[in-house]
Amino acid sequence: MAKEKNKVEKAETLNAIVRRQFNRNRPAVWSLRLLMFIFLIGISADFIANEKPYYAEIKGQTYFPVLRGIGVDWGLTTWPTELSNVDWRDLQYDKVVWALVPYSPTTMDSKNRDYVGPFDQQNVASARWKHYLGTDNLGRDVLSGMIHGTTVAMMVGVVSMSVALLLGLFFGSLAGYYGDSRLKMTRLTIVLNVVALPFAMFYAFSVRSYTLTDAMAVSIWRFTGHFILSLGIFAGIMAIPNLLDRFFKKIPYLGGEVSLPIDILVSRLIEILESIPSLLLLLSIVAIIEKPSLMIVMVIIGLTRWTGIARYLRGELLRVRSLEYVEAAQALGYPEWRIILRHTLPNSLTSVLISVSFGIASAILTESSLSFLGIGVPPEQVTWGSMLSLARGETHAWWVAIFPGFAIFITVTIFNLIGDGLTEALDPRLKQ
Amino acid sequence: MFSYILKRVLIFIPTMLIISILTFALSKMSPGDSVRIALGNQEAQGETNGSSDRMAGEKAYLDMAQQLGFDLPSFYFLFSNAATPDTLYKIIKKPERDNLERLIGQYGDWPEIEQYYHAVKAVDLHLLDVKKDSTIFDQDKLIRDDAGKLLLEYKDVTIQDMLTEMDKASATSPLLAGVHQDIQHLQASYTAIKQKATPSKNMIPSLKWYGLNNQYHRWLSHFLHLDFGISYIDKRPIWSKIKEALPWTLMLNLISILLSYLIAIPIGISSARNKGSIGEQATTVFLFILYSLPVFWVATLLITFVTTPEYGMDWFPTFGVGEITDQMSWSEALMERVSHFILPVFCITYGSLAYLSRQMRGGVLSVFRQDYIRTARAKGLSEGKVVWKHALRNSLIPIITIFASLLPAAISGAFIIEIIFSLPGMGKVAYLSLQSRDYPMVFTVMMFSAFLTLVGTLISDILYAVVDPRISFDK
Numbered sequence: 043m044a045k046e047k048n049k050v051e052k053a054e055t056l057n058a059i060v061r062r063q064f065n066r067n068r069p070a071v072w073s074l075r076l077l078m079f080i081f082l083i084g085i086s087a088d089f090i091a092n093e094k095p096y097y098a099e100i101k102g103q104t105y106f107p108v109l110r111g112i113g114v115d116w117g118l119t120t121w122p123t124e125l126s127n128v129d130w131r132d133l134q135y136d137k138v139v140w141a142l143v144p145y146s147p148t149t150m151d152s153k154n155r156d157y158v159g160p161f162d163q164q165n166v167a168s169a170r171w172k173h174y175l176g177t178d179n180l181g182r183d184v185l186s187g188m189i190h191g192t193t194v195a196m197m198v199g200v201v202s203m204s205v206a207l208l209l210g211l212f213f214g215s216l217a218g219y220y221g222d223s224r225l226k227m228t229r230l231t232i233v234l235n236v237v238a239l240p241f242a243m244f245y246a247f248s249v250r251s252y253t254l255t256d257a258m259a260v261s262i263w264r265f266t267g268h269f270i271l272s273l274g275i276f277a278g279i280m281a282i283p284n285l286l287d288r289f290f291k292k293i294p295y296l297g298g299e300v301s302l303p304i305d306i307l308v309s310r311l312i313e314i315l316e317s318i319p320s321l322l323l324l325l326s327i328v329a330i331i332e333k334p335s336l337m338i339v340m341v342i343i344g345l346t347r348w349t350g351i352a353r354y355l356r357g358e359l360l361r362v363r364s365l366e367y368v369e370a371a372q373a374l375g376y377p378e379w380r381i382i383l384r385h386t387l388p389n390s391l392t393s394v395l396i397s398v399s400f401g402i403a404s405a406i407l408t409e410s411s412l413s414f415l416g417i418g419v420p421p422e423q424v425t426w427g428s429m430l431s432l433a434r435g436e437t438h439a440w441w442v443a444i445f446p447g448f449a450i451f452i453t454v455t456i457f458n459l460i461g462d463g464l465t466e467a468l469d470p471r472l473k474q
Numbered sequence: 475m476f477s478y479i480l481k482r483v484l485i486f487i488p489t490m491l492i493i494s495i496l497t498f499a500l501s502k503m504s505p506g507d508s509v510r511i512a513l514g515n516q517e518a519q520g521e522t523n524g525s526s527d528r529m530a531g532e533k534a535y536l537d538m539a540q541q542l543g544f545d546l547p548s549f550y551f552l553f554s555n556a557a558t559p560d561t562l563y564k565i566i567k568k569p570e571r572d573n574l575e576r577l578i579g580q581y582g583d584w585p586e587i588e589q590y591y592h593a594v595k596a597v598d599l600h601l602l603d604v605k606k607d608s609t610i611f612d613q614d615k616l617i618r619d620d621a622g623k624l625l626l627e628y629k630d631v632t633i634q635d636m637l638t639e640m641d642k643a644s645a646t647s648p649l650l651a652g653v654h655q656d657i658q659h660l661q662a663s664y665t666a667i668k669q670k671a672t673p674s675k676n677m678i679p680s681l682k683w684y685g686l687n688n689q690y691h692r693w694l695s696h697f698l699h700l701d702f703g704i705s706y707i708d709k710r711p712i713w714s715k716i717k718e719a720l721p722w723t724l725m726l727n728l729i730s731i732l733l734s735y736l737i738a739i740p741i742g743i744s745s746a747r748n749k750g751s752i753g754e755q756a757t758t759v760f761l762f763i764l765y766s767l768p769v770f771w772v773a774t775l776l777i778t779f780v781t782t783p784e785y786g787m788d789w790f791p792t793f794g795v796g797e798i799t800d801q802m803s804w805s806e807a808l809m810e811r812v813s814h815f816i817l818p819v820f821c822i823t824y825g826s827l828a829y830l831s832r833q834m835r836g837g838v839l840s841v842f843r844q845d846y847i848r849t850a851r852a853k854g855l856s857e858g859k860v861v862w863k864h865a866l867r868n869s870l871i872p873i874i875t876i877f878a879s880l881l882p883a884a885i886s887g888a889f890i891i892e893i894i895f896s897l898p899g900m901g902k903v904a905y906l907s908l909q910s911r912d913y914p915m916v917f918t919v920m921m922f923s924a925f926l927t928l929v930g931t932l933i934s935d936i937l938y939a940v941v942d943p944r945i946s947f948d949k
Contacts, residue, residue, distance in 0.1 A: 319923040321886040330504040443778045447771030455766040
């Protein structure tokens, strides 16, 4: 036993090789560090830039308004009556510790309206209250908007790529592993699958459509719950013919096995989806949503971005499948699922990371172009793109043109550099 | 080769069909009343004098709906539940139809729901014919508002409340006696819905077949006859709007793609040849930065800094394509166009230029490692000859395949650039029509862009075979 473990440690795994190669790529490593920093800003945005104080003593009472505010946002608690709908700056404090940047992205500083620049004369009490990156037309602090825009950008990357990954992994591994000849079914099962599909759609989505839309109106989490339930119903109905497959084999003609050209089907689907101009498709999907919401935009971006991942994974799996160690595994008599899950997929996943990395960059770009055009994102939501769009109408406000755009640029570059680093790490020949 | 092209062109058909169904479905799901948009929102609601005016308004609405084909079923078939009648599409106003569907979803008894729907409409019509005087002004308004809301309400509690409210209001004045009767009838029909409810019918799937006379078929067959319909907004034929917009988009894209290939190939070759030198490394970094710069940011920066006198660099015109008058000589006219085009073309070009150069460099480097290049060098050929005669052709392969992905990217990029610089191309047209929910226009632009993308992919596949004789599609 101990001897075997020793052996495993000696042989360097593919992932270890990739990590070693990646660490040699200085720009990529620095990008990763910078990314962690940006990510940190993103998750702690409420603590960095907030109109509420960290700590306040009012009339002998002690409050932690920033923390409380986060609790209220998550629905865990409510404001005490004396603090609901107050203007935080006008309160009489016995003692107060303001946030690092004492403005929320939506705080409108009425004394510094209509684009006050960082070097202009600002109407503020002291340097503590200065708008270091200027303000916009409504007197909102640009620095605060930049910090909170980071949260939005990170969320866009994570949510849209999770959606894209789910779909991409599913379709990619289906097409790549089974190819055109490996998925065999009896004729009857194929027919029954075609018949079951409309029924599954009907009971999973059509019947439950009002439940789903009502849940959407309540909260995104409730919707997600109901949606998963719908998916479960769908999968359950579709499973019936496929589980019965083995019993059909005894039937003379209908029980004959034919192979499904799953690779052709998936490839064609990808080809069709990719020939639709994605920005136009996104715009028209977003246009049919009555109530703009960032969450919906993120999910839709994910839905239009999975094809890249699927295509990549398919190619990788097709390559890996013909490698000798898979043949060896087959010769050893391992079952199919074990070969897919334990041998081929892990070796292809590293390369999927590359398309995820580039995918996040393009998702962030897409979201910021959408909010730049003022489509799909609610008007009160402050994002990098929406801040940048203000510069279109107001050419003298160079600070709204430069800073948000620079943030988008840096973030996109980081993900591109990481993607490049991963590509080179996987295929060191490129480096030469 | 020929059979390959034929096969590819045949694949266009299902692709375009799926795209057409997708766009059509999107337009059906969109909020907003297309008929009202087409009518130009003129139809004043509510304040009409008597039922005849209301009828005239409804008739104008129906006429327009008929003209646009909205009185037809949407698609060849409808897969829904057994409770939904197959003639529901005849209720043209989408919000009302949606609400009826919702009621069907709750109660499942269409005959009773239909009775109720007509009863609500009857109250509304009857009220218009009642002689108004100041004593019943409030009641009249309340009942009319409630009747309007009932058409869009499905929650039991709210409906009950409104019905009681209407009942009470109509009982107050003898002038409203007729309406009071109608309201009582309405209440009875609502009770009937709930008594005879068969919600289980919603659980039975049913397929309704409508045949060829449907909205999609009508739209598609017109489309295939190159009749793209009429824009809702300005009532102009869509084809004429597209004819104006398409040349601008094509010109922008062709110029920028041509430019980026022309510049990228020498850059790629020279940076591969001088690999490792400081100049080469600087170029590589510069190209990478260029590649990552968001195009709308660069465009915004350019507009902010070099098109206004604000920062002393008012070098270029800000918006549009410029105007060419008769007095201008051709060189002046050319200058006018060029000065308007420099910034947009630059914005569309730089991204693909950077990407292409990087790919070209990689392509040349991998060719340099081949044995035949070593052979060429060993037999004493000059470096120039090695590069241009032997290496170039093979290193072109990767960047030619990129052409396929460059075209849709360029179209998408041009889209946002056209909006920012206010150029009258397809992107601008699509954006404006999306904002005003002018769906026939959106459809057509989407179909055209998809078609251009498919053609781009096909061209790059053919070029692929031309450059690399090893690739043969006839197998």
